[in-house]
Amino acid sequence: xxxxxxxxxxxxxxxxxxxxxxxxxxxxxxxxxxxxxxxxxxxxxxxxxxxxxxxxxxxxxxxxxxxxxxxxxxxxxxxxxxxxxxxxxxxxxxxxxxxxxxxxxxxxxxxxxxxxxxxxxxxxxxxxxxxxxxxxxxxxxxxxxxxxxxxxxxxxxxxxxxxxxxxxxxxxxxxxxxxxxxxxxxxxxxxxxxxxxxxxxxxxxxxxxxxxxxxxxxxxxxxxxxxxxxxxxxxxxxxxxxxxxxxxxxxxxxxxxx
Amino acid sequence: xxxxxxxxxxxxxxxxxxxxxxxxxxxxxxxxxxxxxxxxxxxxxxxxxxxxxxxxxxxxxxxxxxxxxxxxxxxxxxxxxxxxxxxxxxxxxxxxxxxxxxxxxxxxxxxxxxxxxxxxxxxxxxxxxxxxxxxxxxxxxxxxxxxxxxxxxxxxxxxxxxxxxxxxxxxxxxxxxxxxxxxxxxxxxxxxxxxxxxxxxxxxxxxxxxxxxxxxxxxxxxxxxxxxxxxxxxxxxxxxxxxxxxxxxxxxxxxxxxxxxxxxxxxxxxxxxxxxxxxxx
Numbered sequence: 173x174x175x176x177x178x179x180x181x182x183x184x185x186x187x188x189x190x191x192x193x194x195x196x197x198x199x200x201x202x203x204x205x206x207x208x209x210x211x212x213x214x215x216x217x218x219x220x221x222x223x224x225x226x227x228x229x230x231x232x233x234x235x236x237x238x239x240x241x242x243x244x245x246x247x248x249x250x251x252x253x254x255x256x257x258x259x260x261x262x263x264x265x266x267x268x269x270x271x272x273x274x275x276x277x278x279x280x281x282x283x284x285x286x287x288x289x290x291x292x293x294x295x296x297x298x299x300x301x302x303x304x305x306x307x308x309x310x311x312x313x314x315x316x317x318x319x320x321x322x323x324x325x326x327x328x329x330x331x332x333x334x335x336x337x338x339x340x341x342x343x344x345x346x347x348x349x350x351x352x353x354x355x356x357x358x359x360x361x362x363x364x365x366x367x368x369x370x371x372x373x374x375x376x377x378x379x380x381x382x383x384x385x386x387x388x389x390x391x392x393x394x395x396x397x398x399x400x401x402x403x404x405x406x407x408x409x410x411x412x413x414x415x416x417x418x419x420x421x422x423x424x425x426x427x428x429x430x
Numbered sequence: 431x432x433x434x435x436x437x438x439x440x441x442x443x444x445x446x447x448x449x450x451x452x453x454x455x456x457x458x459x460x461x462x463x464x465x466x467x468x469x470x471x472x473x474x475x476x477x478x479x480x481x482x483x484x485x486x487x488x489x490x491x492x493x494x495x496x497x498x499x500x501x502x503x504x505x506x507x508x509x510x511x512x513x514x515x516x517x518x519x520x521x522x523x524x525x526x527x528x529x530x531x532x533x534x535x536x537x538x539x540x541x542x543x544x545x546x547x548x549x550x551x552x553x554x555x556x557x558x559x560x561x562x563x564x565x566x567x568x569x570x571x572x573x574x575x576x577x578x579x580x581x582x583x584x585x586x587x588x589x590x591x592x593x594x595x596x597x598x599x600x601x602x603x604x605x606x607x608x609x610x611x612x613x614x615x616x617x618x619x620x621x622x623x624x625x626x627x628x629x630x631x632x633x634x635x636x637x638x639x640x641x642x643x644x645x646x647x648x649x650x651x652x653x654x655x656x657x658x659x660x661x662x663x664x665x666x667x668x669x670x671x672x673x674x675x676x677x678x679x680x681x682x683x684x685x686x687x688x689x690x691x692x693x694x695x696x697x698x699x700x701x702x703x704x705x706x707x708x709x710x711x
Contacts, residue, residue: 186453186455186522189525190453190522190525191453191454191455191528191633191634191635192525192528192633193528193529193605193632193633193634193635193637193638194601194604194633195525195526195528196526197524197525197526197527197530198524198525198526289484289485290484290524292484292485293481293485294481296485320700321700333487333488333489333498333500334498334500335500336436336437336499336500339498339499351489351496351497351498352488352489353489353496353700354488354489354490354491354493354496354696354697354699354700355488355489355491355696355697355698355699355700356488356489356700357486357487357488357501357520358486358487358488359484359485359486359487359521360485361485362487363485363486363487364485366487366500367485367486367487367502367503370434370477370500370502371432371434371477371479373434373437378487
């Protein structure tokens with residue numbers, strides 16, 4: 173049970189130091205580094221779709237997509253690499269970038285490390301500055317402190333948000349999903365990427381699911397979406413990858429365990 | 431700070447007054463701006479991109495239906511019929527970056543030709559020296575019109591100058607130096623000193639906005655109310671009402687979805703979360 177004295181306030185409330193003009197600014201960090209194959213294909217730099225997996229279920233599904241090729245990584249200097257394997261693994265604390273041919277080229281980003289809210293915008297700019305896709309799809313999870321409705325652990329919820337351009341022009345990437353209710357919000361890297369899409373007047377969609385961990389009951393929903401987007405999916409339910417993704421998700425970030 | 435207009439829209443040159451929130455206890459300034467945008471029928475004209483703001487996105491806050499219009503952290507709205515531009519801020523500033531944020535916002539406001547900036551914000555009622563005998567909430571103000579923060583227009587409306595605004599007080603003075611870009615010594619403000627009552631006010635976001643806009647030569651009026659954390663809807667109504675008094679704006683001129691009256695923003699239906707689960711009882 174959360175300690176009501178020390179738990180974080182809901183996002184609409186502030187700590188006193190959040191409102192202090194004279195608080196010390198955070199130490200400056202080097203910008204994120206987007207590392208791609210030395211001779212990137214135009215399909216890698218300008219794919220039809222950029223898919224960013226942030227939630228544990230979406231990472232589990234992404235790792236089960238066959239025939240994907242590792243083409244790069246996004247390095248955050250503040251994230252220690254100790255404990256990462258030589259070969260890309262779902263358990264690594266990293267952001268691996270893959271290419272998939274499918275009928276039209278797509279680039280997949282598996283965000284397997286925590287990204288602080290203060291860094292999210294820089295990460296979004298690095299990613300969207302280097303890979304300029306026709307459409308962007310972000311798979312994120314609903315966080316209970318940001319959602320103003322009821323959240324039951326045995327209930328599956330799916331909502332979306334879209335940029336103006338995605339809503340206005342052409343067929344939507346994600347159909348048959350309600351918009352996030354007014355009053356609720358998304359934050360962190362998913363919000364930063366969608367916000368950056370809007371600033372660039374790009375077509376972007378953020379799909380948020382609940383629950384984020386435990387039983388992978390939203391995995392079939394994500395698999396179904398990706399199949400509609402012409403990704404090959406193998407038959408596994410991704411349970412093993414779900415455990416790996418859950419372990420590496422930001423919810424359980426700890427410097428004690430590397 | 432970069433302004434990205436919505437397609438086919440520009441910031442109106444017919445809106446010399448800008449109204450925006452100062453983040454504060456109870457989010458009262460932000461709630462008041464929400465209420466005003468919804469009620470006067472202001473139209474969103476663009477977004478402001480600012481690295482010192484934490485990211486957030488959501489659905490349309492105003493309605494009448496949640497149509498999926500994306501809401502971003504810092505948005506600009508125009509109401510040429512009321513000669514008013516409003517900026518809504520939905521997410522906090524990165525800790526320690528408030529003064530930089532205020533400077534950039536002041537630079538932007540100045541570049542758009544605005545003449546008068548009104549900041550809506552709130553103060554912790556636990557800081558009040560005296561509890562007001564009157565049950566009606568007193569609105570306080572700080573103005574750039576006079577050096578002591580007074581403004582005859584505000585006085586005539588029944589607002590009370592914030593006594594704790596003292597430009598020569600160490601933190602107010604330091605804030606002004608920072609806002610004007612004057613070099614300051616590292617030990618000019620000893621952060622290890624115990625903070626007194628008067629140190630609270632210049633440390634708040636409204637003070638940074640006030641100092642930075644004033645340093646750009648803009649006329650600035652801060653409207654403030656004391657409140658506690660809780661259901662702050664009533665506080666936001668009081669503050670929005672005070673802003674309307676200052677702007678000489680009456681509800682019969684409101685052009686929201688329901689014209690001629692206050693329009694509750696759609697997002698307020700769940701602003702404090704869902705009702706308690708009745709199956710518990």
